[in-house]
Amino acid sequence: MNTFDLQKPTSIEGAAALLPTSSDSRQAVLLAGGQDLLGELKDGLVEPERVVNLKGVAGLDAMNWEADGSLTLGALVTLQSLAEEPRVLEEMAVLAEAAQQVGSPQIRSVGTVGGNLNQRPRCWYYRNADSVCLKKGGTHCFAQLGENKYNAILGGGPTYIVHPSDLAPALVALGASAVLVSPRGRRTVLLSEYYLLPADDGITRETIREPDEVLASVHVPVQRQGMRSTYIKFRERGSYDWALSSVALCLWMSDGMTTGARLVLGGVAPTPWRCESSELLLVGHAVDEQTIRRVVDEALRQAEPLSDNAYKVPLTKGLVTRALQTLAS
Amino acid sequence: MRILHFQLNGDDAEVAAPDHWTLLEVVRYRAGLTGSKQGCDKGDCGACTVHVDGRSVLSCLTLAADIDGRQVTTIEGLSNVDGLDVVQDCFDGAGALQCGFCQPGMMMAARQLVTENPEATREEIKEALASNLCRCTGYTKIYQAVEEACRRQRQCTTERAGGAP
Numbered sequence A: 001m002n003t004f005d006l007q008k009p010t011s012i013e014g015a016a017a018l019l020p021t022s023s024d025s026r027q028a029v030l031l032a033g034g035q036d037l038l039g040e041l042k043d044g045l046v047e048p049e050r051v052v053n054l055k056g057v058a059g060l061d062a063m064n065w066e067a068d069g070s071l072t073l074g075a076l077v078t079l080q081s082l083a084e085e086p087r088v089l090e091e092m093a094v095l096a097e098a099a100q101q102v103g104s105p106q107i108r109s110v111g112t113v114g115g116n117l118n119q120r121p122r123c124w125y126y127r128n129a130d131s132v133c134l135k136k137g138g139t140h141c142f143a144q145l146g147e148n149k150y151n152a153i154l155g156g157g158p159t160y161i162v163h164p165s166d167l168a169p170a171l172v173a174l175g176a177s178a179v180l181v182s183p184r185g186r187r188t189v190l191l192s193e194y195y196l197l198p199a200d201d202g203i204t205r206e207t208i209r210e211p212d213e214v215l216a217s218v219h220v221p222v223q224r225q226g227m228r229s230t231y232i233k234f235r236e237r238g239s240y241d242w243a244l245s246s247v248a249l250c251l252w253m254s255d256g257m258t259t260g261a262r263l264v265l266g267g268v269a270p271t272p273w274r275c276e277s278s279e280l281l282l283v284g285h286a287v288d289e290q291t292i293r294r295v296v297d298e299a300l301r302q303a304e305p306l307s308d309n310a311y312k313v314p315l316t317k318g319l320v321t322r323a324l325q326t327l328a329s
Numbered sequence B: 001m002r003i004l005h006f007q008l009n010g011d012d013a014e015v016a017a018p019d020h021w022t023l024l025e026v027v028r029y030r031a032g033l034t035g036s037k038q039g040c041d042k043g044d045c046g047a048c049t050v051h052v053d054g055r056s057v058l059s060c061l062t063l064a065a066d067i068d069g070r071q072v073t074t075i076e077g078l079s080n081v082d083g084l085d086v087v088q089d090c091f092d093g094a095g096a097l098q099c100g101f102c103q104p105g106m107m108m109a110a111r112q113l114v115t116e117n118p119e120a121t122r123e124e125i126k127e128a129l130a131s132n133l134c135r136c137t138g139y140t141k142i143y144q145a146v147e148e149a150c151r152r153q154r155q156c157t158t159e160r161a162g163g164a165p
């Protein structure tokens, strides 16, 4: 690792004040649990003069249930504590299941909510210190014509990363929002609007976060009564891994009919991929074979696989089917 | 350079390290404890697993500055005056090693599981050791060793509680 100066401010505002005002990450980067950042520092993907350690900010690891039943997660809440929180397990299974399936016990003990949502892509051309791909300011996305087994089938172009976060699809399905703090003040954004497609100015970054903004907390609103939810993740191997494809599903049913649904895919697009038109096909119908077929076909209708990742289409259809069958039974 | 104060295997430690050093580097190159292995050095292999405040972490992905004031246990601190820890003893008994490179990390990860969930099933053991790669054994004997360690831990708890044999 290159040398850097480590600073530990004691307030979020203090942390934001130490961040760069331009996208020049050579000045400073934020550190939470470091489970992603240390890899980036070691590979020289970021070479900052200053690392701003959020762990000096007291109370940022708090998980608060508000009086109205909504949930506020400080940026430093660990994945482990989220996965174990009894009310999350009971009321928001999709979020607990997503947290449980991140990495391994070691990663979950240290990795945080804020770091999970802001982790950088795993595309091997991006991670390879020697390749200067489009994402790193080069001229080409090497995945487009190269080895693209793990890359995007939806929403790709001109770069084809998939967003690696497991929490993001779950939190988008729950309608969560994030609070961002900068020297200019604070703003609240829906997580469904936090992530950027490459074509929408998301080439060298994945989110709308400005370089001097700190994600301070995530707010999960109260859900309508009767929600069932699940997160299903498919990995290439049995031990830890990022998702080849994953499905976050929240479903409301009454008398055998679906009255509401939120369906978000992970591991297949540069952002968590909300399937709103599929959700509409569910409402007012029983979750039978015919409906499932229409829903999965619609969810993948716009898929444009690259040379090596067409397998993600039937895989994802299978995962959506399994999620629907699990929740409807 | 900053001076760090922490507990290392039960003793007070004072170490000077640059800001960009990891806990693994401090343990190996300042404290001279080379049990924790520098395998991949970026989170992939688990050979560097140590405990911080009783929980397994990857020391290669932990900045040394973050352990100031905390308790660190490495494989060197697992055994005590009474001899080997139950996990070490069971790994030995099961012949759960070949080259041995993965073992320190593997045993530290296993120790956390045995403490927290001595009722662990084979599936839960696999999940608890997911971060820890072994290129030699094929894992079967490692899982058997952890199952045995869990069994002995349960027995120990029952005896202490004065329960039925």
Ligand SMILES: Cc1cc2nc3c(=O)[nH]c(=O)nc-3n(C[C@@H](O)[C@@H](O)[C@H](O)COP(=O)(O)OP(=O)(O)OC[C@H]3O[C@@H](n4cnc5c(N)ncnc54)[C@H](O)[C@@H]3O)c2cc1C
Pocket (backbone or CB within 6 Å): A029, A030, A031, A032, A033, A034, A035, A036, A037, A038, A039, A054, A075, A079, A101, A102, A103, A104, A107, A110, A111, A112, A113, A114, A115, A116, A117, A118, A119, A120, A164, A165, A166, A167, A213, A214, A215, A216, A240, A241, A242, A243, B042, B043, B044
């Ligand atoms: C072996 C391994 C396996 C993994 N498997 C998975 C997996 O299966 N699923 C998955 O989702 N992830 C996985 N990860 C990624 C893992 O790093 C994240 O899940 C973890 O939650 C990151 O959190 P952190 O606190 O350690 O982040 P850090 O490494 O500290 O930060 C990550 C990034 O986010 C930025 N950041 C951190 N906090 C904030 C904040 N509050 N506001 C703004 N920006 C911030 C940092 O600057 C950095 O760029 C894995 C990592 C490893 C090493």
Ligand code: FES
Pocket (backbone or CB within 6 Å): B037, B038, B039, B040, B041, B042, B043, B044, B045, B046, B047, B048, B049, B058, B059, B060, B061
């Ligand atoms: S050396 Fe830390 S995980 Fe491999």
Ligand code: FES
Pocket (backbone or CB within 6 Å): B096, B097, B098, B099, B100, B101, B102, B103, B133, B134, B135, B136, B137
């Ligand atoms: S015994 Fe050789 S790597 Fe596990």
